[in-house]
Amino acid sequence: MSEVKLMKGNEAFAEALIRAGTDAYFGYPITPQSEVVEYLMSQKPYETTGMVVLQCESEVAAINMCYGGAGAGFKVATSSSSPGISLKQEGISYLAGAELPALILNVARGGPGLGTIQPAQSDYFQATKGGGHGDYRLFVLAPSSVQEMADFVPLAFDVAFKYRNPAMILSDGIIGQMMEKVTLFEPIPRRSLEQIEKECPWATTGKKPNRERNIITSLDLDPISQEKHVMKLKEKYEKMQAELRYEEINTDDAEYLIVAYGSSARICHKVVSIARKQGLKVGLLRPITLFPFPYKRINELANKVKHILVTELSLGQMVEDVKLAVEGKVPVYFYGRTGGAIYTPVEILEYLKTKL
Amino acid sequence: MTEEIIIAGFGGQGVLMMGKIIAYAGIMQNYEVSWMPSYGPEMRGGTANVTVIVSDERISSPILNEYDTAIILNQPSLDKFEKTVKPGGILIYDPNGILRHPERKDISIYKIPATEEAAKLGLTKIFNMMVLGGFLKIKPILSVESVIKGIEKSLPKRHHKLIPQNKEAILKGMEIIKLV
Amino acid sequence: MITYKDIIKPENLVYRRTPLLTQKTLSFCPGCGHGTVHRLIMEVVEEMNIQQDTIGIAPVGCSVLAYEFMDIDMQQAAHGRATALATALSRLMPNKYVFTYQGDGDLAAIGTAETIHACNRGENFIIIFINNGIYGMTGGQMAPTTIPDMITTTSPYGRDTKIMGNPLKITELVAQLPGTCYVTRQSVHTPNNVRKTKKAIRNAFEYIKQKKGTCFIEVVSNCPSGWRMTPLQANKWMEENMFKHYPLGDLKVPSNENVKQ
Ligand SMILES: Cc1ncc(C[n+]2csc(CCOP(=O)(O)OP(=O)(O)O)c2C)c(N)n1
Ligand code: SF4
Secondary structure (H helix, E strand, O other): OOOOOEEEHHHHHHHHHOOOOOOOEEEEOOOOOOOHHHHHHHHHHHHHOOEEEOOOOOOOHHHHHHHHHHHOOEEEEEEEEEHHHHHHHHHHHHHOOOOOOOOOEEEEEEEOOOOOEEEEOOOOOHHOOOOOOOOOEEEEOOOHHHHHHEEEEEEHHHHEEEEEOEEEEEHHOOOOOOOOEEEEEEOOOOOOOHHHHHOOOOOOOOOOOOOOOOEEEEEEHHHHHHHHHHHHHHHHHHHHHHHOOOOOOOOOOOEEEOOOOOOHHHHHHHHHHHHOOOOOOOOEEEEEEEEEOOOOHHHHHOOOOOOEEEEEEOOHHHHHHEEEEOOOOOOOEEEEEOOOOOOOOHHHHHHHOOOO | OOOEEEEEOOOOOOOOHHHHHHHHHHHOOOEEEEEOOOOOOOOOOOOEEEEEEEEEEOOOOOOOOOOEEEEEEHHHHHHHHHHHHHEEEEEOOOOOOOOOOOOOOEEEEEEOOOHHHHHHHHHHHHHHHHHHHHHHHOOOOOOOOHHHHHHHOOHHHHHHHHHHHHHHHHHHHHHHEEEO | OOHHHHHHEEEEEEOOOOOEEOOOOOOOOOOOHHHHHHHHHHHHHOOOOOOOHHEOOOOOOOOHHHHHHHHOOOEEEEOHHHHHHHHHHHHHHOOOEEEEEEEEHHHHOOOOHHHHHHHHHHHEEEEEEEEEOEOOOOOOEEEEOOOOOOOOOOOOOOOOHHHHHOOOOOHHHHHOOOOOOEEEEOOOOOOOHHHHHHHHHHHHHHHHHHOOOOOEEEEOOOOHHHHHHHHHHHHHHHHHHHHHOOOOOOEOOOOOOOOOO
């Protein structure tokens, strides 16, 4: 049954894991996402759905446990925050290389290094351009509400399994820590082993007499066939363009466009409403998927606005993709705060006004 | 209707809980709500604050720089947030431990001696409910019934026997709040 | 009337704060054992007059800011990797005194591999291991050393060893390894125990001077905040529960001395 609750983003994500029929979650505490494992442990899904929940010895262990589970076709997930996500990168690259579906949540915080525990969006490059080694991409979703922290779980799993590719939810300390009203979707039961074997004929669930053995690997010593493998991945990423999602607010008559994702998009939504009250025609484009990215739509909008402002809680990462999309048609400005500092709507509006 | 509130005080004063109850009560009345805490080392007895928004529209930014209402429970928070109340807005504060009182002339300032009153009644643990009562008196955007339901949702079952006491505290808070 | 000015005189001095602790106020919670151990290490470094030759390493955990309090050269390590940094430092500067200062999550969860391999190689540095059975810094999650049935935020119904594994006695484990020369378990909850711990730290620094190999000092400590107890309750609980799993005493002493269990 769908239910309305007041939850933190982290808790909504955890509850959604249980409801999405996730088979296993592996995690390691780190602020600001520890509520994920805390919530799961309080709900004891291992007694209800049979979902495995384990607090591991490290993020490295957690992501490799995901690899193991995913290799057998199970729905597996892990979560962490920036430093922990960095540790997982080798494992994420292996998942992509071996074409395994898995869900990774990053509740990002300010960095580099140990940095701060306050929210940031400075992991955009890491999430969208690979992150680990090798030629690969993740499917990346950027929630901007607690509701989306829940809703993106089944969506991410669907895409991950459809393309056999890891999916990442790139959130941050704002969305993870804040509480909002959330309508929880109806639980989906976990798949049986027979279902998994049917849906994932590649899964290493034990060789049956009627099939060849299944091997999960990312190794191919022959450069020509490795190249072929990477080209196949590339085709997959091109097909993944079909999963593009974005939201537009007041763009119809906009003279000035703001592009922002996740928590920043929430803050910029307020900028739009204050600006409109002051008679300034400002619109907002919010990429919901960061990979694939709405290059085409931004290019179209660049034909009708006077300039574009990109805001991020970083020194400017997504702004590079926006500039690629705009192809120099109009000026692209950037306003950012970083290291865990957060801008307010008025601050952004003041900056915008200096560029009129 | 959109009400943007900041609640600030020391960790352990029940600041986050008060915000949570307002948010839950908002849900009971079908409003959109958001609750954004300060988090981190504040846990260790430092200052804590929470931004709560209750609205009949989709809520945009959960982070604000001005508020309709500021509920202030210690001096550092008063110093920080007095200037963030919108002109014409409301500041509610508990004078306990306050040396420099609020000075603005373009907002309505209310005083609620909740710490003192709660100590008298032996209700120190739920002094925050008294403050909440004071707020509801000044800004009756939520009914006491919704707030009680909010408390039910926010408190673990084993503490539900304390609900009548909470209600008493809320009503007391409504009595003792005074315009400065 | 006698005032404090009549009492505070050099001839009445029984205790002074070591100048090797900076003036910065310790950021630990009231009653926490971390502060005491910080002080003991700095007292030993002062007494041995080796400030210029000592390098400390603190990874993440509540003691991540140790470099703010200890007036010596220090490095801050990534979570779990302190002994890797120490390996490099002690090998590159064999005549220096290198120590790590690690929590149980850091040393016995994410850093287990580094811990075991450094001890097994017999790296010539000191590991100070604060075992409070919990992740203090991140708000009280279960640690590898959390004892059975102990409540934490990730074992809200108590640690169920069937699902969550058993407390890891990593000190017993490293005592087995040929590389460790001195392995001991102490506490700092009473003046007597504080004195013993200080003696152990002093021993370790002396062994390092003689290049005897890895010295491993576990301090069974408390975490009033993470355990949700007052400092007094926490110390009592520690005596009654933690010491059963983590008995105090030497596990291994250099070969020319007798091993007392
Ligand atoms: C890679 C990585 N993962 C997780 C964290 C978050 N983190 C910081 S300290 C800590 C655990 C600290 O516990 P412990 O080592 O027992 O020390 P204590 O705080 O109890 O003194 C964790 C998980 C981090 N900083 N880096
Ligand atoms: S949280 Fe625990 S370990 Fe950390 S300083 Fe406080 S009492 Fe000490």
